[in-house]
Amino acid sequence: MSSDPWGRVDETGTVYVRTADGEQVVGSWAAGSPEEALAYFERKYEGLVVEIGLLEKRVQTTDLSAKDAQTAIGHIREQVDAHHAVGDLEALRTRLDKLVEKVESRREERKAQRAKQSDEARKAKEDLVAEAEQLAASDQWRVAGERLRALVDTWKGLPRLDRKSDDELWHRFSHARSAFSKRRKAHFAQLDSQREDARRVKERLVAEAEALSGSTDWGATAARYRELMADWKAAGRAQREHEDDLWNRFRGAQDVFFAARSSVFAERDAEQGENLKLKESLAEEAEQILPVRDLKAARAAFRSVNERWEAIGHVPRDARGKVEGRMHAVERAIQEAEEAEWRRTNPEARARAAGLTGQLQAAVDKLRGQVEQARAQGNTSRADKLERELEGRQALLDQALKGLEEFGG
Template identity: 55%
Template sequence: MTTDPWGRVDDDGTVYVRTAEGERAVGSWQAGEPEEALAYYHRKYEELAGQVQLLEQRVRGTDLPPAQAEASIQKLREAVTEAHAVGDLGALQGRLDALTEIVGRRRDEVKAARDKARTQAREVKERIVAEAERIAEEATHWKSGGERLRQLVEEWKAAERIDRPTEAGLWKRLSAARTAFAKRRKAYFSSLDEQRDAVRDEKERIVAEAEAIAGSTDWNATAAAYRELMRRWKAAGRASREVEDELWTRFKGAQDQFFHARSAVFAERDASFAANAEIKEALLAEAGKLLPITDARSARAVLRGILERWEAAGPVPRDQRDRLEGGLRKIDDSVRKAEENEWRRTNPEARARAQDTVNQLRRSIEQLEARLSKARTAGRDKDVKEAEEALTARRSWLEEAERTLAEFS
């Protein structure tokens, strides 16, 4: 019988392997020496050990999925258990046990990473849904809102999948938000169309009225009517661009027809008023010689004659009217002011009131000066201060009252 630390060959050629559970027959050898039999079964062991080593390298050096690694370990474990080989099979089992622990830890890590990824994915999708619901409820910028919803769907597709029930529930909310946004947008534009139709109807009425009076020669009343139509046009709002442009062209055309006709009539009339303007220019220059006013009564008499000739001269061109009328009005204002000053200066009642005011203030000052003298003599500082302040005020009032009285002299 030939022996070995891990096995032996019996006299009948049976080959045994030694394990922790005892010996186990792994084969027989009938041809050749027993040493050759042990060498053959040692090579079988080495082949099995090489497979274990290769699996160790894959488990430790690559991202071999835990399920695949466990299947490979189980397959090798069965092969070691039933191996027809001679060697330290227990050591191989120990190495496989160590690999099982490594794979177990990796499975836990993968599960934790997957759970974390799913948690993050759920948070991402909950954020996506929450934003979509806000857009559905609040957005009024329809183009950007619709574009953002499309981006959110793409973000959803790019995110990791989560558990089926949660995934389905969140997707249902996202779909509902998109549908709600689409309904709100459709309702808004439907309402906008109704508003634009109402604006179109109002502006068609405005255009019809404008076209109806385009040939009028009642210049003032019709011009006022066009100003009112323009106010209504601006207040009506906007129709669709095509309708707005077409109606505005018609409205402006009616206005232009009226105002061009009015301008032509006014231009012809202004030309006939040029001689009147020359007369009024001369009258204005004549009135200007009254300034400055030294005798209000005689100035008024002269100006009255100028005004009579002014009215008799007739209308002037519109572009000169304001300047001429304004110039004469300033001279008339100067004469009126001179008349008022003269009346105030010669008014006996006003002069008497002014004199009475001066007299009262002088008496008040005399009384205050006496009070001040007594207070200083008695050393009453508070009374001195009050009297001085009152005197300062009364003297200021007296100066003003005396200037007013002097105007009557």
């Protein structure tokens, strides 16, 4: 007979293991010595030790599901309870019990994490819906349309909620987008209708202008051309593909008439030369307004110059484009300053910029906390991944902050 602290072999070759409940039969051995029998079943015990160790490591360091972990634990426990090994089986049961507790703890942690992620996803989607519903009433067609498309991409990147909640939020989100698209479509349909009306009006004006181009009734015809020009401006813009052609024909007809009149009234050349000098002087005065620093003062100054400009007669045709171009350049600069002032003081654009900045700041703060947590837990790969994402969000935040500064902070 042979024995050790955890088992023995009797004279019949039966192998026993010692437990807190007394000796339990492990098996029988007839192929060799009692020492070999004990060594064999001790190796089976060591195998169980290794299996438990590997399972403990998997539970600790991998995403092994609770269900798979419990199945593996049950498989090992069956072997331990069957007493087919020689060793401290109670110690193995204790480790298995602790492992069960660990699995349950991780199951609860993951459950809590999933609940937190679900709450965060719900809040994010509710925020997207709220913003989409605000944008649905916007008349900033290009900016709002681009932002709505960006919101769709953001939505696609968020986890799904429970089906009922997700469907309800998506219905509101989709309804807001549809409402915006419907309003935009109606707006541009109306705009197209207005431009078509403008095209028909301008075609009539062009036909009359071309009919008058050969007139020699200089005074009456020139007056009528001025009326036609006023009607042209009041008609609004036609479609882009028609506007330039109609304008060239309209302007060309006038040029024909005024060129003929100029040849008849050659004596007026001197007067037009003087007019050119006056207008060049006024153009120079207008250019002194730039750059625009005080918009109100600039408008008043340009209005004064323009009133004097309008009081001056024609200039030589070959010089008209250049001198008028100088005035138009000043006028465009003032208009651009007005548009810039409007954009800067637009409360809707400011609110959108501030809202985006706040969202990005929250995202940056959250990512920074996750990076620190991952570093503290020693999860270097996750920390590096989060840090790269943080860099991207920080860049977007910097850009948004810069844009917000344009609104005066």
